[in-house]
Amino acid sequence: MRTKLTQSTPAAALGRILDQLDRELIEASDEDILEAARDLGMNPLMKGSAAFLGLRVPAMAQFADFFDGDALRSVLLERAAQNAAAPQLASKRAARRPKSDRAIERKDSADK
Amino acid sequence: MCSAIAYMPQIPQLADNRVLRPAEVALALNLISRMDFLRLKAIARLHARGLPPDVSWDDLLQEAFTRALVGSRRKPHSVPMVAFLAGIMRSLRTEHWRRVRGGPASCETMRIDHQRDLSRAAELRDPASDIEQSLLASEQIEALERLFAGDLVVLGIIAGLAEGRSAAQIRAAMGISKTDYDSGRKRLRRTLLREGLTCAQN
Numbered sequence A: 001m002r003t004k005l006t007q008s009t010p011a012a013a014l015g016r017i018l019d020q021l022d023r024e025l026i027e028a029s030d031e032d033i034l035e036a037a038r039d040l041g042m043n044p045l046m047k048g049s050a051a052f053l054g055l056r057v058p059a060m061a062q063f064a065d066f067f068d069g070d071a072l073r074s075v076l077l078e079r080a081a082q083n084a085a086a087p088q089l090a091s092k093r094a095a096r097r098p099k100s101d102r103a104i105e106r107k108d109s110a111d112k
Numbered sequence B: 001m002c003s004a005i006a007y008m009p010q011i012p013q014l015a016d017n018r019v020l021r022p023a024e025v026a027l028a029l030n031l032i033s034r035m036d037f038l039r040l041k042a043i044a045r046l047h048a049r050g051l052p053p054d055v056s057w058d059d060l061l062q063e064a065f066t067r068a069l070v071g072s073r074r075k076p077h078s079v080p081m082v083a084f085l086a087g088i089m090r091s092l093r094t095e096h097w098r099r100v101r102g103g104p105a106s107c108e109t110m111r112i113d114h115q116r117d118l119s120r121a122a123e124l125r126d127p128a129s130d131i132e133q134s135l136l137a138s139e140q141i142e143a144l145e146r147l148f149a150g151d152l153v154v155l156g157i158i159a160g161l162a163e164g165r166s167a168a169q170i171r172a173a174m175g176i177s178k179t180d181y182d183s184g185r186k187r188l189r190r191t192l193l194r195e196g197l198t199c200a201q202n
Helices: A010-026 A030-039 A069-111 B022-028 B034-047 B057-070 B081-101 B127-147 B152-162 B167-174 B178-197
Strands: none
Touching: A010 B034, A010 B081, A010 B127, A010 B152, A010 B178, A030 B034, A030 B178, B022 B034, B022 B057, B034 B057, B034 B081, B034 B178, B057 B081, B081 B127, B152 B167, B152 B178, B167 B178
8 A cells, every 4th residue: 555645747747857867967977977988988087077077177176276275264164154244243233232321311401 | 660559558458357266266265175176066067957048067066165164054073074065956946846846935136145945835837847857857867877787786776876775775786796786885985976077057
């Protein structure tokens, strides 16, 4: 007896198949890729290999030629962390605003 | 005698205005390896099956990288980059299918930070687009079957996987040994990779 209902439209079936097949590709090792490429007469280890057809690979100049890739990555990650923290800081500042208004009022009242 | 061209001011070469695309940026930053790039190409080509003609596998791939790079999708530490990007492509495929069906997001251009919760939105479907989508999907299922034509073990494995069966259940249902199952999975993977590494039409 079936324990669960499954959608039977072709689109749903295709979706399920693709979801399963993409796992096969995610788990494929580098060796699997090289073997498949070899079947097609390609060598992905060579510069300008046909395996990269359709993909634009920066062949002439790379970031790494001008910048230290790891250093640049750490800067980007740091910036991303700062950006993530920025809304929290903004909300804290917003929460503090009424206090400063009160401080001004007190200052005004002291003048009087 | 000098020609008039010789006196003409030399036009400087246009500056190289080649802009790096998101996938190239990720590669240049060593976020992925060249092998991962090929793996992702194969995954993108797989997920592009059955999508409307205005969406290519490259669109899926670049969009996935864009979402990862701009941070509209955050990668959990435990998830490998390839699996993370494949997950984004999977959800992009679903979004495009929803758009084709004429769902709530159909009239909108999808933004890179598109994160709207559509779970409560009412869905008005165009029956004609449902038929079109079914036809596209049927064609792609047939194309996948043709890819493994003659290999009954692999076809059985795909059918089993699509039904959500485990490896043991598939083996039991098909009456095959673990060795036959494993070699079938290997053939399946290799054929998918071969298909993914080419640039032929699906």
